[in-house]
Structures are given as C-alpha cells and as structure tokens.
C-alpha cells in the first residue's frame with residue numbers, strides 16, 4: 001500500500017514570521033481526525049531553518065525544498081545543493097516544477113540530474129511533469145508527459161522510482177483555479193504508472209504519484225479518491241493552515 005502524501009509548495013511566499021504562524025497553525029490543527037497522509041511543507045530556502053526549529057522532535061510534518069542544484073559543492077554562486085538541503089533537515093525536494101521549466105529554462109536532462117543529486121544525498125525528489133493547455137488541446141498530453149517520464153527513467157533507471165514521488169501538474173491548472181477533473185487526472189496518473197511498469201512493475205506499483213494544480217479543500221476528495229492519485233502538491237491552498245489541513249485530511 002502506498003502512503004498518501006500531501007506537500008505544500010509555498011513558492012516565493014512567506015517570511016520567517018509567516019513560517020512561524022503557518023507551521024504553528026498546521027501543528028495546532030492536526031486533530032485526532034487526521035488521516036494517514038504524510039505531510040510535507042516546502043517553504044522558501046530562507047525559511048527552512050525556522051520551520052526546522054518549529055518541527056524539531058516530531059515526525060508529523062516534514063520539510064522539503066522547492067529546488068536543488070545538481071552540483072554538490074563548489075563555485076556555483078547562488079545555488080543550493082542536496083547536501084546542504086539534507087544538512088538543513090529536508091527530506092524532500094521538488095524538482096522540475098513547471099515554473100522552473102518555463103521561467104528558468106530547465107530541461108528534462110537538468111531535472112533528471114537534480115533528481116539524481118537529491119537521491120544521492122538521501123532526499124526524496126518530487127519530480128513534476130505536466131502538459132500545457134495547447135498541448136492538451138492538441139491531444140499531446142501523453143506524448144509530452146511520456147517524454148518527461150522517459151527522460152527521467154533513462155537517467156535514473158526505472159527502479160529509482162520505487163522510492164520517488166511524481167507530481168502530475170497540468171500547467172493549465174496551476175494557480176488558475178481550473179482543476180483537472182478526477183477522471184482527467186486519474187487517466188494521466190494511470191498512464192504514468194503504466195509507463196514505468198513497462199520497465200519495472202514493482203517500482204510502478206510503489207511510486208507515489210500526486211496531483212497538483214488548484215487543489216482546494218472542496219475538490220481534493222474527488223481527486224484523491226482515484227486509485228492512482230496518491231495525494232497532492234498544493235500551491236495557493238498550502239498557505240492557509242485550515243485549507244492545507246483539510247486537504248491533508250482528505251488524502252489519508
């Protein structure tokens with residue numbers, strides 16, 4: 001059985017004070033009715049230490065980062081490596097988010113290297129894939145997502161997926177308020193799992209595939225009820241403790 005996972009991608013929002021309030025609110029709101037989902041918060045790098053301070057000595061909520069460089073050490077001004085994220089107490093790191101692909105030119109090859117670097121340092125990559133609206137409308141969703149998955153399989157090996165997380169995030173659903181239906185998302189999740197199963201059936205049944213793109217408390221259940229949707233990667237709704245908790249509870 002795959003443990004559901006819900007990760008909050010704060011993007012470039014928040015301060016140390018905001019972190020204190022939001023993480024405090026999440027911890028305080030984890031009531032007895034909480035489900036069995038693994039809960040991850042991914043604040044900006046500069047807030048990781050404050051999150052670590054608040055989350056020390058507990059395993060209820062773990063930390064992740066939003067990006068990583070694939071070099072480990074050296075003259076890479078401005079970059080943050082996987083060993084530094086591990087040192088900061090991160091367990092997860094998002095790689096290949098569509099904003100990084102679109103705004104910072106990250107290619108499938110760079111994303112695969114980042115995932116490999118994370119794994120080498122004991123972090124679990126949350127590898128993001130997804131098609132644009134134009135690609136969906138041209139019936140190219142499977143071609144695009146398939147190529148993104150293939151590039152990662154080629155570099156990492158399919159067996160690596162057994163302990164990874166994939167986030168299917170249709171670009172047209174991110175931050176737009178327009179969510180994929182449960183049916184649309186399930187179809188792509190099943191496609192991704194089958195793609196991996198073509199190489200390694202055990203890894204395919206173990207890999208957690210989460211959905212992202214305008215997940216809110218009122219649509220989370222309809223998404224998470226599907227057999228191949230193992231939780232969510234949450235942007236906007238992860239910035240409010242009550243909304244994020246409601247989504248976490250729907251996943252478990």
Ligand code: PGA
Pocket residue numbers: 009169173174175176177212213214215233234235236237
């Ligand atoms: P959203 O973002 O929930 O605000 O659409 C999701 C994401 O970009 O990970």
